[in-house]
Amino acid sequence: MANPIQEILEKQVLTVAKAMEDKIDDEIASLEKLDEDDLEVLRERRLKQMKKMAEKKKRWMSLGHGEYSEIHSEKDFFTVVKASERVVCHFYRENWPCKVMDKHMSILAKQHIETRFVKIQAEKSPFLAERLKIVVLPTLALIKNTKVDDYVVGFNELGGKDDFSTEDLEERIARAQVIHYEGESSHKPKSTTQVRRNVRQSARSDSDSE
Numbered sequence: 196m197a198n199p200i201q202e203i204l205e206k207q208v209l210t211v212a213k214a215m216e217d218k219i220d221d222e223i224a225s226l227e228k229l230d231e232d233d234l235e236v237l238r239e240r241r242l243k244q245m246k247k248m249a250e251k252k253k254r255w256m257s258l259g260h261g262e263y264s265e266i267h268s269e270k271d272f273f274t275v276v277k278a279s280e281r282v283v284c285h286f287y288r289e290n291w292p293c294k295v296m297d298k299h300m301s302i303l304a305k306q307h308i309e310t311r312f313v314k315i316q317a318e319k320s321p322f323l324a325e326r327l328k329i330v331v332l333p334t335l336a337l338i339k340n341t342k343v344d345d346y347v348v349g350f351n352e353l354g355g356k357d358d359f360s361t362e363d364l365e366e367r368i369a370r371a372q373v374i375h376y377e378g379e380s381s382h383k384p385k386s387t388t389q390v391r392r393n394v395r396q397s398a399r400s401d402s403d404s405e
Contacts (some may be wrong), residue, residue, distance in 0.1 A: 255279075255308050263297070263304040266315040269323050275313055281373045282338040285314035286329045292350065292357060296333040299361045306365075307374040337371040345371035 255261065258278050266272050266284070276282050285300055287293035297314065304312035317324045317332055327336060327343055335347040352367055353359035369376035 252308060255311075258311065259313075260311050261305060261308040263301040263312045263314070266313050269315075269320050272313075272315055272320070272323060275311060276338050276341050279311040280340060281310040282336075283310060283312050283368060283373060284336045284338060285312075286317040286320070286324065286327075286332060286334045286336065287314050288316065288318055288332050290332070293333045295357045296335070296364075299359075299364045302361045303365055303368070303374070310374050335368070337368060337373045339371075339373055344373070 259275075260279070266275060272284070276284075283300070283303075285293070285296055287296065300312050300314065304310075315323070317329055317334075323329070329336075331349045333349065336343045337345040337347065347353075347364070347367055350357060350359060353363050365374070365376065368374050
């Protein structure tokens with residue numbers, strides 16, 4: 196006697212396969228209908244896209260993207276976040292956990308030139324540390340359009356140990372959409388209890404808003 200559940204599953208698989216086959220056939224048919232003028236339009240569009248991306252990359256590189264660098268003053272911090280749309284800033288001190296974070300940040304800076312990766316010594320940046328409520332080191336401030344959108348505090352979200360992978364950190368940063376990432380973590384991040392702070396606001400207005 197045939198298994199009814201097995202028959203249902205087989206029918207579902209066949210239905211999905213047929214739908215995929217029909218979609219591919221439609222795409223092939225659409226391509227076959229293109230004439231030389233249509234293909235030329237597609238080529239022109241693609242060339243424009245490539246040119247635009249090349250210009251973006253050139254601008255990013257001129258701003259220091261593609262490398263992991265240190266900010267030496269709080270004034271420079273504001274300059275950096277105003278110049279780049281996406282910034283990951285590592286608040287650090289000279290200790291082992293921060294050196295571990297440095298290693299991964301250096302790798303990600305090269306992989307994601309669309310984002311600026313920097314670090315600043317927390318103890319020499321008291322105004323920023325107080326304003327952004329930096330307590331645990333290392334802390335990464337994930338910044339979009341001059342606003343601190345999210346934080347990675349210590350290693351708690353990375354397995355709680357210092358042997359996490361660069362991919363683990365990449366996926367965590369991607370949740371805040373501060374880097375371009377094609378994996379699962381490129382989905383909209385869950386809401387957090389962290390208050391989004393505009394780094395351009397004065398210290399007074401910041402305290403008034405809380």
